[in-house]
Amino acid sequence: MKRSQNKRWIFGVMGMGVLLVSIFLSLSYGSESVGIDKVIDAIRGINLQDYDTSIVRSRIPRVIFGVIAGAALSVSGLMMQSVTRNPIADPSILGINTGASLFVVCGMSFFNITEGNQYILLAFIGAFITAIMVYGLASLGSSGPTPIKLALSGTAASISLQSLVNTVMLPNSRVMDQFRFWQIGSIGGATTEDIILILPYFVLGFILALILSSHLNTLALGDETATSLGINVTRVRILASLSGVILCASTTALAGPIAFIGLMVPHMVRVFVGSDLKKLIPASVVCGASLLIIADLIGRVLGSPGEIESGIITAIIGAPIFIFIVRKVKVSSL
Amino acid sequence: MIYDGFKKRKKRYILTSIVLLIVLLALVIFSMCYGNTVYSIKTVVETLMGDTTSRASFTIINLRLPRMIAGVFCGFAFGIAGNTFQKLLGNPLASPDIIGVTSGSSVAAVFGILFLNLSSVSVSILSVISGLLVATIIFLLSKKGGYSNSRLILIGIGMQAFLNAMISWMILKASEYDVSGALRWLSGSLNGVGIEDVIILVLVVIPISIVIISLRDGLDVLQLGSSHALTLGLNVNINRVLMIILSQLLIAFSTVTTGPIASVAFLSGPIASKISGRGSSNMLTSGLTGAILVMGADLIGQYAFSVRYPVGVITGILGAPYLIFLLMRYSKKGV
Numbered sequence: 034m035k036r037s038q039n040k041r042w043i044f045g046v047m048g049m050g051v052l053l054v055s056i057f058l059s060l061s062y063g064s065e066s067v068g069i070d071k072v073i074d075a076i077r078g079i080n081l082q083d084y085d086t087s088i089v090r091s092r093i094p095r096v097i098f099g100v101i102a103g104a105a106l107s108v109s110g111l112m113m114q115s116v117t118r119n120p121i122a123d124p125s126i127l128g129i130n131t132g133a134s135l136f137v138v139c140g141m142s143f144f145n146i147t148e149g150n151q152y153i154l155l156a157f158i159g160a161f162i163t164a165i166m167v168y169g170l171a172s173l174g175s176s177g178p179t180p181i182k183l184a185l186s187g188t189a190a191s192i193s194l195q196s197l198v199n200t201v202m203l204p205n206s207r208v209m210d211q212f213r214f215w216q217i218g219s220i221g222g223a224t225t226e227d228i229i230l231i232l233p234y235f236v237l238g239f240i241l242a243l244i245l246s247s248h249l250n251t252l253a254l255g256d257e258t259a260t261s262l263g264i265n266v267t268r269v270r271i272l273a274s275l276s277g278v279i280l281c282a283s284t285t286a287l288a289g290p291i292a293f294i295g296l297m298v299p300h301m302v303r304v305f306v307g308s309d310l311k312k313l314i315p316a317s318v319v320c321g322a323s324l325l326i327i328a329d330l331i332g333r334v335l336g337s338p339g340e341i342e343s344g345i346i347t348a349i350i351g352a353p354i355f356i357f358i359v360r361k362v363k364v365s366s367l
Numbered sequence: 368m369i370y371d372g373f374k375k376r377k378k379r380y381i382l383t384s385i386v387l388l389i390v391l392l393a394l395v396i397f398s399m400c401y402g403n404t405v406y407s408i409k410t411v412v413e414t415l416m417g418d419t420t421s422r423a424s425f426t427i428i429n430l431r432l433p434r435m436i437a438g439v440f441c442g443f444a445f446g447i448a449g450n451t452f453q454k455l456l457g458n459p460l461a462s463p464d465i466i467g468v469t470s471g472s473s474v475a476a477v478f479g480i481l482f483l484n485l486s487s488v489s490v491s492i493l494s495v496i497s498g499l500l501v502a503t504i505i506f507l508l509s510k511k512g513g514y515s516n517s518r519l520i521l522i523g524i525g526m527q528a529f530l531n532a533m534i535s536w537m538i539l540k541a542s543e544y545d546v547s548g549a550l551r552w553l554s555g556s557l558n559g560v561g562i563e564d565v566i567i568l569v570l571v572v573i574p575i576s577i578v579i580i581s582l583r584d585g586l587d588v589l590q591l592g593s594s595h596a597l598t599l600g601l602n603v604n605i606n607r608v609l610m611i612i613l614s615q616l617l618i619a620f621s622t623v624t625t626g627p628i629a630s631v632a633f634l635s636g637p638i639a640s641k642i643s644g645r646g647s648s649n650m651l652t653s654g655l656t657g658a659i660l661v662m663g664a665d666l667i668g669q670y671a672f673s674v675r676y677p678v679g680v681i682t683g684i685l686g687a688p689y690l691i692f693l694l695m696r697y698s699k700k701g702v
Binding site for chain 2: 121125126170171173180181182184185186188189192193195196197199200203204217292293341342344345348349351352353355356359360
């Protein structure tokens with residue numbers, strides 16, 4: 034008992050340390066690298082007219098959004114995995130991104146939308162509808178949403194929606210040009226206004242996840258046990274799914290598709306803090322935030338002078354981990 | 368009695384094949400004659416026989432003929448390859464476009480086209496190699512602790528995510544002009560197929576299809592399940608590997624010519640077994656169905672709307688409802 038508590042403390046401190054270091058690096062590194070002293074100046078809000086400090090300040094929204102998005106995606110993945118008892122639940126596997134893409138591209142071509150908050154609203158609706166559809170499709174039948182059913186439903190949705198996206202996009206080269214940057218996930222485009230706009234959804238999702246955590250812990254003991262302990266199993270499931278969908282839909286709305294964060298982080302964190310959701314949620318927040326910031330940083334280092342979008346980096350890191358998890362799971366439970 | 372049933376099924380199979388062939392022929396003739404200018408069958412035949420004097424000759428020989436051949440042969444190849452995968456893995460959802468094998472070819476093709484400026488022959492070779500490599504990796508990874516189809520499909524989906532990320536990255540890196548071409552190619556299109564691409568395609572598709580169709584007896588036994596096939600003395604692994612390699616070759620060469628035409632590999636097999644019965648492995652009928660799908664969808668994409676759509680967009684939309692239907696049935700049945 035004592036030892037595992039120590040392990041958790043060490044993990045917590047190390048996690049925070051990694052997060053802080055990656056935030057600093059992310060603020061200072063870029064096509065124009067800046068010294069640490071200027072970063073500290075910028076955070077404290079002094080020497081604002083200095084050129085380097087203003088560079089750092091322009092990077093702040095990106096980093097803040099990276100922290101929020103990484104945390105939201107991880108908690109979203111954690112919720113989905115807890116609800117389905119399914120190790121591979123993740124927004125990208127569920128095809129949610131493509132749903133968001135379809136709505137955005139329709140808005141661009143048919144209604145000529147150009148404003149950020151309109152994109153966000155459309156993407157949110159699209160992601161939400163897709164999530165519910167895919168989830169419903171996979172839950173049909175007595176075995177519930179098994180990994181394979183969930184993954185296949187998600188792939189099916191992606192293929193179908195992608196061809197609809199192409200139908201709308203291909204005749205219109207203006208939309209095609211605008212859209213291809215949106216189709217790949219990146220935290221670079223977020224502005225402060227966007228973040229403020231979407232913040233309530235994030236807060237709602239996180240609070241819902243925290244409130245539900247003890248119920249979800251009980252649920253992990255099995256449906257019968259949970260029911261006999263007086264928990265409304267269906268309601269907890271629905272609310273937890275809702276929290277997961279809200280978190281990933283709002284991230285997708287701003288960042289586009291960022292794959293596999295929600296898949297990787299809960300698995301990594303579980304190794305250190307065990308399976309208690311009350312500890313898993315904060316640990317996932319820290320770990321997910323650092324992972325996305327680091328992915329973004331790697332993208333900027335490898336892609337310099339430009340950047341490789343973080344959505345691409347997370348997919349390239351995450352897909353092998355996905356395969357590793359699939360290999361570890363027993364055949365019978367697929 | 369049993370023999371009677373067998374004969375009946377065989378008759379139905381032959382009959383279906385003939386009907387499909389006639390439909391395909393009609394589509395072929397239509398696609399050669401119809402277009403911005405409509406030519407009579409007589410003109411088309413005369414031009415094809417070598418009369419290059421008429422004004423029609425450029426359109427027919429250089430534009431419509433390669434397009435038609437590419438449609439027929441790619442459709443045929445996708446149909447047969449998809450059917451092989453589905454039958455081998457015993458799951459209609461396990462078609463190459465779903466489990467990431469097609470992406471394995473696409474990624475090399477995109478790389479070759481956008482960054483190396485290779486000729487189409489070199490791109491074909493590159494994407495054959497990369498497709499085979501990806502298929503091998505998927506198989507090896509899914510072998511751990513006993514072979515499982517579910518695991519293979521899941522690993523394929525993971526692989527696809529990885530490869531698609533690479534493709535997106537390359538498309539973003541490339542200059543804008545190439546991008547619209549690459550996007551069109553990625554959604555599967557018969558536009559701009561030249562006569563020299565078509566020749567390679569035909570030379571590859573015909574012999575491989577013949578081999579696959581003649582191997583199908585083994586596949587019929589495999590469909591009973593690997594253990595039955597083993598007791599009947601079939602070398603399961605070698606046959607499996609051979610069929611997969613051959614299908615992969617078909618996919619790679621057709622993908623290079625037209626891009627990954629969505630859903631054709633996935634749709635052809637199930638449609639073919641609906642119309643010609645479940646008795647045999649339906650190789651020939653799947654191929655013909657694939658060709659009909661591509662030709663039909665191309666005509667729709669070309670002339671049914673005010674804008675011209677690449678064929679893959681149309682087949683993708685056709686495939687979507689069926690995919691969802693299949694999943695609903697699959698989910699209800701439980702896995």
